[in-house]
Amino acid sequence: MSAIDDMALSDEALEAWMAVxxxxxxxxxxxxxxxxxxxxxxxxxxxxxxxxxxxxxxxxRRDVLAKGSATDHAVFASLARIHNRIKETLFDRPQDYAPRFATRPSGGIDPRPWCQGFYAAMNLNIKKWKRLLDLDNPNHGLLLPILIYCVDKKGRPVLGKPRPGPETAHFIEHEAYKDIALVIPALRELHYVTHYDPE
Structure with missing residues (x-):
């Protein structure tokens, strides 16, 4: 185990910390x-x-590594561990990548929290994501399986109201999220040069 793993919180402890x-x-x-x-x-x-x-x-705080508490450092280490796991999977075994979707209380997959988290990261860096949000960009479709589950700050669907009807509802509830595991490696490829080369 690495020093990061030794310091990191369990997933349960990290989620409890985030909740409060x-x-x-x-x-x-x-x-x-x-x-x-x-x-x-x-x-x-x-x-x-x-x-x-x-x-x-x-x-x-931005100076968390210098002035944070032991708990702050454990949270930071937990985040680094999650980052490293996702990065290593996408670089070394992209075919094994699987989003960590939530499970509904009644059973079944709920992709909304994962997608909303992805969207929150986009908003934190929105100027650089704008190009991909352009409907005329041929790669815009890579975001659709994610954004279909997202709402903006006012609770409105990011992609607009879905077309009414049982087929659309069934597609959103049971099908659309299955493409996310496919588009994430493609997004990594798309941004690889700009992400890992100096600007």
Whole structure:
């Protein structure tokens, strides 16, 4: 085990911490949303500094590594562990990548928290995502299986109201999210040069 693994919290402890943290609050509150956010940070346009997303995501001060508490350091290590796991999977075994979707109380998959976490990361770096949000961009379709589950700050569907009817409802509830595991490696490929090369 690495030093990061030794310091990191369990998933249950991290989720409990996110649920009660305030002032400032984390941008996400669940492990599924956290997984979506970190996936966007790994696969999307590059942040100038990892702390530009890591600190706001968890509601931590920018000087957390120098002045944070032991718990702050454990949270930061937990986030680094999740980042490394997602990055290593997408680079070494993209065919094994699987989003960490939530499970509904009644059973079945709920992709919404994961997608909303991904969308929160996009909004934190929105200027660099704008190109891909352009409907005329041929790669815009890569975002559709994610954005179909997202709402904006006012609770409105990001892609607009879905077409009414049972076919659309069935597609959203049971089909659309299955494409996310396919588009994430494609997004990583698309942003690879700009993400990992100096600007």
């Amino acid at each position: 943290k305030t002032n400032p609050r984390p941008l996400v509150r669940t492990m599924s949303a956290l997984d979506g956010f970190v996936t966007a940070a790994v696969t999307g346009p590059r942040f100038a500094d990892p702390q530009d997303w890591m600190c706001p995501l968890m509601g931590l």
